[in-house]
Amino acid sequence: MKAYYLPSLLGLWLAVVGWPGAAQAQTAEPLPIPAGDPAFEVEVDTDALDLEDDAVTVEGETETVETETSPSSSTSTLSATEAFNLGVQSFNQQNYVAALEAFNIAIDLQPDRASAYQYRGLIYAQQQDYDQALAELNQAIALDPGNPNFYLVRGSIFYQQGSLDQAQADFNTVLASHPESANAYLYRGLIDTQQGRHELALEDFSVAIELDPTNPTAYVLRGFAWERVKSYANAVTDFTQAIQLDGDLARAYMGRGVAYYHMELYDSALSDLNQAVRQNPELARAYLNRSYVYYRLGRPTRALQDLDQALALDPYLAEAYMSRGIIRADQGDLRGAEQDFAQALQINPDSAVAYKQKADVLMRIGNTAGAIADYSEAILIDPDYAAAYKARGDAYMAAGNPFAAVNDYSQALALQPDFTEVYAARGAAYLKLGQGENAYKDLSQAVAVAPDQVDPEVYYNLGMLLARLGDDVGAWRNFEEAARLYLQQGNAAGYRRTLQEMGKL
Structure with a gap:
């Protein structure tokens, strides 16, 4: 008798930007930032989690199977167990075509073999055919509803599909009967993070670490969660622990570099991000994050080079277009900046920030009407975007429409009463309209609030x-x-x- 184990689940991915912060409420888009100081967004694209502790054990008599055996030429005489074991071997070698053929044979010969459906579901998920993958896992659960690993795998597929509530329900089911499943806590922590429940995520990651203190991925995930709550010293501690457990984790160096950046330890940040790039030259976000450090250190040319490289590796990295657009605008390359913001909007058409940044550039180019249209789009997407109201008010003033400007300035102040520069702008608009009393109140307020910054x-x-x-x-x-x-x-x-x-x- 031999035991065969499912060595790993599919890798975990977080969309965009990164850790969504509901991030941002979509933090998939960059946060509003001063011109020339790109936002620091970190995406956690974790390596596959080791699930040996949660493995499915498959027992059965087996015969030795040669690694290079082709199922198409030798599977006709296999028993169900032999076909299944051949499928496991092919799966572990990432030969998914051969694995799928072997599992098909195993199921044809033994339709109630639940684990074969699980593996077949994993293969379909690798191919991003999530509906078929879920159908396979549903069949596995129907055959063996008490197997927690099937719920764990199905939850991971729901997670990748974006069905977070269903994924969380499956992970809760796992933990109800299998509370030592560190990976269920890790996945649940990822869902909490994606939905903005960062304190709950920290709790789940911490439990996972208690259950498996030698898993470097758990420290990486908790490190990024610490960064989401701006606890950068704790993040550094966790990333350092991950590096001590596995010195080849590029994302741990990247995460620690990000934490150092927020702590204004720019030399340390640069050192770690350099190491991340050395370890994984294909990690687009390492270049993106390093570009921010270079820019902060007054090296915009190197920052642009890193952003170019990030986009060469990942042409759909909207934050890189946003950041490059900001730097280009700061350097006076307005047409290039406009193109970058437009490209960011192609990728993320719901980014209010991208519309505002593009509108700011259009104002500098002299396209006031285009700027007003883009500011309006930003406000339509985010009606609470005070800076967009202020900017559109400025555009209306430039277009000779102080009435509309006053309305926008008033809305900006209603949303953000401490937005002191709006008082000066609205005062100037009132002055244009001949409303002296209102103008005097606003202009005096602007001076009173910040006399040294007027x-x-x-x-x-x-x-x-x-x-x-x-x-x-x-x-x-x-x-x-x-x-x-x-x-x-x-x-x-x-x-x-x-x-x-x-x-x-």
């Missing part, structure tokens, strides 16, 4: 308003401050314009 244009507008109201002393004081700031900024045109108004007092 744009000289605010003081200039206050001076103009007070001059109209006959308050020459107040007007002079504001013009004087505006002139000082314009001179400090090297804005000769603004300085001269202010002096001209002072001369009229």
Whole structure:
């Protein structure tokens, strides 16, 4: 009698961006970020989890099967057990065509062999035929409803299909009867993370580590979960433990590099991301993440090179287009930036941030109408996007429509009352409309909230308003401050314009 084990389940994947943060609520899209400082998004594309502890044991008499045996030429005389064992051997060698043929024979000869359906389901899942894979697992469960491993495998397929609630139900079923299944906790933690329940994810990953403290993948997953709650020191500890257990884990180096980046330890971040790239030159997100470090270190050319490489490896990496677009815009390559943001939208048409970034570029190009259209798309996707309302208000002002601008500025402040620069913008719009009292309130509020960060244009507008109201002393004081700031900024045109108004007092 020999025992055969299912050595591994399918690998785990998280879509996009990364760890969805419901991430972001889709964090698959980059978070709103200052121009030139690309968002740091990390995707966890984990290696296959070792499921030997949760393996299906298949017992039966076997004969020696040569590794190179072709099922098509020798399977006609096999028994059901021999065909099954040949299928297991072919599956372990990743020869899925031969494995499928062998399992088909095993099932034809013995239709109630539940484990054969499980393996066949795994093969269909490898081929991304998830409906057929689930049908196979359903049959396995119908034949042997008490086998927790079938639920574990079916849950993993539901997970890959995106049916998270059904996946979680299967993992809960596993844990109800098989509470020592570390992998069920890992999968459930992944679902919690994807649905934004980061504290629950940390609990599940921690239980998995208690059950199997030598599994480096568990530390990697918990490390990324720590990063989602901004606990970067804990993340570093977990990634370091994963590296000590398996020094060839490129994603552990990548994750630790990300944590170091957030801790502003840029040299350490660069060292780890370099190691991740050395270990896995095909890991697109390692290049993406390293590009952020290079940019933070003032090396935009190297950052662009890494983004180009990331996109060469993964042309559907929307965050790389977003980040490259931001850097290109910062360097004045507006057409290139526009193309990058447009490409990001091709991949992720529901990205409000991408629409806003593209609109910002269109404003700089001078395409105000196009910018307003894109800002409107961003707002349609995310009605709570205060920065998009403010930006569209600016576009309406540029288009000579202060009424629409006031509406957008007011909406931005309703969503984000501490959005101080909107007061200055709305005050200028009120000034255009001749609503002096409202203009004075907003402009004064802008100065009162952040007097050291006020744009000289605010003081200039206050001076103009007070001059109209006959308050020459107040007007002079504001013009004087505006002139000082314009001179400090090297804005000769603004300085001269202010002096001209002072001369009229």
